[in-house]
Amino acid sequence: MSAGTLFIVATPIGNLADMSPRALDTLRQAAAICAEDTRRTGQLLSHFGIATSLVALHEHNEDALAQRLVERLLAGDSLALVSDAGTPLVSDPGFRVVRAARAAGIKVSPVPGACAAIAALSVAGLPSDRFVFEGFLPAKASARREQLARLAGETRTLVFYESSHRIEESLADMAATLGADRPAVMARELTKLFETVLDGDLAGLQARVASDDNQRKGEFVVMVQGAGDDAAAQLTEGKRVYALLGQHLPPSTAAKLAAEITGAPRKSLYGS
Known part of the structure; x- marks a missing residue:
């Protein structure tokens, strides 16, 4: 029996109309879908009338599960891997499974779609020919400031993910460490009903978020212009x-x- 294929399937970051026909076909035809949160993915599948079985795959079980999934793939099953939203492996679990599958000679195929970082960068109006994706900053303030200090001289546009719990504190640390007048853009709830994209400098964004409860809700992408090459x-x-x-x-x-x-x-x- 020939080995199956591991499909890495991007799903919408908000607007369900962004789900591609190819992604839907892949999820319907897979023997199983590996999902970070089976309840959340189950709601997505239910919306599209997909009955494929789900396997929970998250940071706590990925190491233990990787070899079992590889065995299924070698036995002929094709599997799909999704994250809660957007493109898998971008600040989400999955790379260990992909690495194990590739090491076993299994075909790993992307099914492209939404990615919050790229979507945000496309509308930011900041230099996008060269950028560095930093994902989520550390939760602890001291570690967060140390990480930002290491990035202070970076000339490429910086792209961060942030949660509603820390957006105000992170913007304050960015302003203090990278410079209050550094140009920046904050994209919130992209493709959703309350989508907002705010621009200005870091001090201005921090003040806007501090003064408006609504701007502290949702999921965030923060982009900061790189240090000048001077x-x-x-x-x-x-x-x-x-x-x-x-x-x-x-x-x-x-x-x-x-x-x-x-x-x-x-x-x-x-x-x-």
């Missing part, structure tokens, strides 16, 4: 690298290496 950006990155190297090297050596790595003036780093 002397100020080089100095910011140089100081960050110098601080890291300075934990292990003499100041003069750390400054010399940081300057070589980032292009920042050595004299501006030494003793900073």
